[in-house]
Amino acid sequence: MISRRLEEWITERYDTEALRRVLRAKKVPSHPLEASYFTGGLTLFLFIFQFITGMALSLYYVPHSEYAYKSISDIMTKLNMGWFFRSLHHWGAQLAIASLFIHFFTNMLLKSYRKPRELVWVTGFIMIAVLYFFGLSGYFLIWDQRAFTAIRVATGGAGSLPFIGGAIKVFLRGGIDVTQETLTRFYAFHVSILPMISLLIVGLHVLLVQVHGMSVPLSLKDREGKPQPFFPNVFYKDLIIWLSATGILVTLAVIVPVELGVKADPMAPAPENIKPEWYFLFLFQTLKFFPGQIGLFNGETIAITIISLAILFAIFIPFLDRRSSAGKPSPAYTYIGVFYLLYFVVMTIIGFFY
Amino acid sequence: MRIFCIISSIIFLTAASCYAGPAGGGPDLSPYDRHIMYQALVLFWIGVIGLITIIIIKLREVKRIQEMGLHKDESDAPSLD
Numbered sequence: 001m002i003s004r005r006l007e008e009w010i011t012e013r014y015d016t017e018a019l020r021r022v023l024r025a026k027k028v029p030s031h032p033l034e035a036s037y038f039t040g041g042l043t044l045f046l047f048i049f050q051f052i053t054g055m056a057l058s059l060y061y062v063p064h065s066e067y068a069y070k071s072i073s074d075i076m077t078k079l080n081m082g083w084f085f086r087s088l089h090h091w092g093a094q095l096a097i098a099s100l101f102i103h104f105f106t107n108m109l110l111k112s113y114r115k116p117r118e119l120v121w122v123t124g125f126i127m128i129a130v131l132y133f134f135g136l137s138g139y140f141l142i143w144d145q146r147a148f149t150a151i152r153v154a155t156g157g158a159g160s161l162p163f164i165g166g167a168i169k170v171f172l173r174g175g176i177d178v179t180q181e182t183l184t185r186f187y188a189f190h191v192s193i194l195p196m197i198s199l200l201i202v203g204l205h206v207l208l209v210q211v212h213g214m215s216v217p218l219s220l221k222d223r224e225g226k227p228q229p230f231f232p233n234v235f236y237k238d239l240i241i242w243l244s245a246t247g248i249l250v251t252l253a254v255i256v257p258v259e260l261g262v263k264a265d266p267m268a269p270a271p272e273n274i275k276p277e278w279y280f281l282f283l284f285q286t287l288k289f290f291p292g293q294i295g296l297f298n299g300e301t302i303a304i305t306i307i308s309l310a311i312l313f314a315i316f317i318p319f320l321d322r323r324s325s326a327g328k329p330s331p332a333y334t335y336i337g338v339f340y341l342l343y344f345v346v347m348t349i350i351g352f353f354y
Numbered sequence: 355m356r357i358f359c360i361i362s363s364i365i366f367l368t369a370a371s372c373y374a375g376p377a378g379g380g381p382d383l384s385p386y387d388r389h390i391m392y393q394a395l396v397l398f399w400i401g402v403i404g405l406i407t408i409i410i411i412k413l414r415e416v417k418r419i420q421e422m423g424l425h426k427d428e429s430d431a432p433s434l435d
Binding site for chain 1: 391392395398399402405406409410412413416417420
């Protein structure tokens with residue numbers, strides 16, 4: 001009864017029927033690889049999940065080098081179900097990044113970036129960068145020795161970029177070394193700046209997807225079936241995937257709860273065999289393959305320059321792949337996509353085990 | 355959408371009610387508490403599978419109605435007003 005009155009109150013004031021018409025008119029192509037469409041929705045869901053669990057944790061976290069570690073420890077040991085929420089946030093981040101990579105490589109190989117969806121690709125790519133920074137900044141907030149060393153290495157690595165590296169390093173650290181200033185900055189990035197940027201970018205990304213509609217792979221144009229309505233058909237399937245993802249997240253949080261290392265000591269040496277989070281492993285492993293000095297140049301600088309160029313190339317793929325934009329097969333870019341995927345997977349595995 | 359709103363509300367309200375009191379669980383639990391935790395996990399999965407089953411049944415019903423063409427509004431249908 002109350003919901004009916006509320007509905008009447010809203011419909012009297014706003015043209016909700018127009019919105020309903022738009023939603024009813026939204027169609028999704030039907031073809032053998034339509035499962036790829038759900039990767040974007042899953043990433044968005046996990047992103048919202050991170051916002052919710054992050055808000056819960058932020059009620060108790062103290063962004064100060066003296067108290068940050070203790071506040072996390074208190075969340076895990078003194079707060080009712082605090083360990084569970086921290087675990088949910090941790091595993092949510094892992095799954096969100098994994099889901100984003102699946103979404104990225106699927107669209108790269110299916111050439112969903114081709115004209116007129118270039119900006120969809122670019123905004124998606126910006127989101128990968130934002131999510132990486134989310135991961136890095138969130139990781140540091142724990143203020144344990146492993147996170148402290150990882151941030152020292154990561155910000156130091158950014159400092160190896162030619163010309164602008166030094167400025168980036170100082171900007172990220174808020175000074176010469178990793179200190180309280182760095183924690184304040186990373187906290188600001190993690191809870192206010194990055195969420196604002198991601199809301200804008202995700203909003204634009206989703207809006208562009210609505211404007212252009214879903215891309216159908218060129219090779220499947222002939223096998224396309226009758227389009228299915230988004231509401232309720234595709235939305236119900238999305239719900240099934242989101243529920244399953246929630247189940248997996250809760251199970252991981254309960255069975256493999258995230259642990260807390262020892263409190264960071266800026267004067268202590270770096271722990272032995274330290275490794276970054278899995279999504280940084282391919283970068284970490286690439287840096288390890290390069291010698292300290294190559295001719296007159298610093299090996300790390302060369303490695304980071306090559307990685308940066310490879311990332312820049314990937315951003316501009318929609319503008320470079322003219323054949324697929326013209327509706328023709330472009331096997332060269334399929335091989336490039338397969339190379340990127342294999343490089344990421346193989347280097348991550350090598351980095352994980354060695 | 356309604357299910358999503360309910361799940362989000364439950365997660366947020368549970369988080370908001372997590373006042374700073376004695377710890378109710380954690381990795382270092384007694385065997386009994388661990389048993390209760392896994393039991394809760396099993397019940398949670400039963401709930402998830404139940405919801406998924408309901409959605410699948412609803413989706414099949416929607417598809418059947420769409421195949422029969424009953425979901426479309428008839429333009430010449432008489433008004434009941």
